[in-house]
Amino acid sequence: MSDTVLSSLTNHQFRLASRPVGLPTRDNWSATTEAVAEPEDGGVVLQTLALSLDPAMRGWMNEGRSYIPPVAIGEVMRAGGVGRVIASKSPHFAVGDTVIAGFGVQQYLRLGAAEFKRSGLVKIDLRMGSLTQWLNVLGMPGMTGYFGLMDVGQPQAGETLVVSGAAGAVGQTVGQVAKIKGCRVVGIAGGKAKCDWVVNELGFDACIDYKAGPGAVREGLKEHCPKGVDIYFDNVGGEILDTVLARINRKARIIICGAISQYNATTAVAGPKNYLSLLVNRARMEGIVVFDYADRYHLAVLEMAGYLKDGRMKSKEDIVEGIAHFPEALLKLFNGENFGKLVLQVADE
């Protein structure tokens, strides 16, 4: 690719056109194109290969204070991804290097040296994991699951861990690492196929299908967590959080990683009615934002790449092809249609 003629390329992008009320629609996006320019001195031009589609993206579309600023109207939608250096005037990157970065929902990204750090530009080694695994267990979701579990959850062998969104990117990491650390692991996921996969392929002790009918989670927890719940890793919020709160043990840890059931709510977020279970059980509910652990990502990557290599961890990605399908692909997260880490393949490897 060293002789790519940049001026011949067109960069297709998705920009935020308006802030959604409820689920994002086509109208919230504008598809734009731009020319691709030569890198500036010290900079690079990257081609997007695959983008990570994550529930957190819904939050970035809202106005208002959060852990990072919202995406501005008219801005290219924020998204992490993997890609390749196609032009370089940087001593640190060569054409052909594979990297992760905050690409945004677009085919090309031109970065000056001063922007490398902010965009999280880092070379990756495809011998440690595949391109899509670098967006999954070795990427942001994997880091989120790993540090949320280990730092906030502090799992002890023999404890019972429950994780919602068990078949999702974060959930599969959390459950598999907790198994390796000696926990009894019970997943919560939507539908028999996901539950079967989580148990049969990932080795969870059990998985509760929350779509199996009213009371399914309550009954499932009773059956599969006979000694109560010591750690709950929550990706969903809402009723499931409340149901688990009613089953926690003394000194339980509840990791608040997300609340996908609430992200598109057009009414007020449903607060956990059973939060006083924290008092009765001297338990803790704590939020986690992955960026806080950036200086330790490499350690978690090394550890989990080892597990992938020796077969103790598996990963599953749900790959949608073509940047044009971004708006519909994103919705799969919110109707629970994705099976495994949702990835948008933008170009061939």
Add this chain to the structure above:
Amino acid sequence: MSDTVLSSLTNHQFRLASRPVGLPTRDNWSATTEAVAEPEDGGVVLQTLALSLDPAMRGWMNEGRSYIPPVAIGEVMRAGGVGRVIASKSPHFAVGDTVIAGFGVQQYLRLGAAEFKRSGLVKIDLRMGSLTQWLNVLGMPGMTGYFGLMDVGQPQAGETLVVSGAAGAVGQTVGQVAKIKGCRVVGIAGGKAKCDWVVNELGFDACIDYKAGPGAVREGLKEHCPKGVDIYFDNVGGEILDTVLARINRKARIIICGAISQYNATTAVAGPKNYLSLLVNRARMEGIVVFDYADRYHLAVLEMAGYLKDGRMKSKEDIVEGIAHFPEALLKLFNGENFGKLVLQVADE
């Protein structure tokens, strides 16, 4: 009192007659009398001098799982108190000793040696604090405030602490200890008199009157916590908890000690709608039950008795006289009428 003729005494008691729906009424109690018997070998007979009336008592009246079993129907209502040994066949207690114990709402308590531990029977030294201070800052509320603040809150000098129920028994301890530890301390209390007292007498930096009108807490936090909230000690739950959650800082600690706004609710408890602020701010919400710290009570008592002695801590008790007034006295907690630690004086010192 060594020649008290026990058989001449009548023990007036309040027993739980039925479980309240909403606020307890007279009908939920039955007033009974019993004769007082001689102590068994190794046992004692105690006279109740004063009882501690606490919000937690409302929870004990409900059926169902909590951190301690509910009071059974027909049982003498559970209450901690201070009293005096009036007859003793124990080598550990002499007639005239002043003690704290789980007296129950009654005038006399006969305890066998095997029951000493369960009832929390301990001699107290009135040189360290007055009788009613032993129910306040040196008693359960003081221990709750001290260990909730120090162990869960982990205050650092320069941080901002907010405490609700600021003029109550737990709140006055929390705020004063936090001031001594170098925090900026902002109370939330109901009414100008309580707020003035908390600021002028206890030395809080500010106090927000939540009864001052809609938006008073939100505006008050904005004004008095310009650098946000690092620690919130919550005694009330409900809307105030939600309002504070919207103002917390990164790595904030929220101590869930109680939820007096919810104890008499006849509908579902209102969960904190803003709980996702925990995620955004990597903050922690954690419950505390004082009994977990029993083996360190003596250390907290020593420390706080020192503060009382050197004038760095003050205490205020709201004393209702006469066991017959127990049912009405208890209600003062729930309409916010008590000003300071609510105590039921049962006999003269």
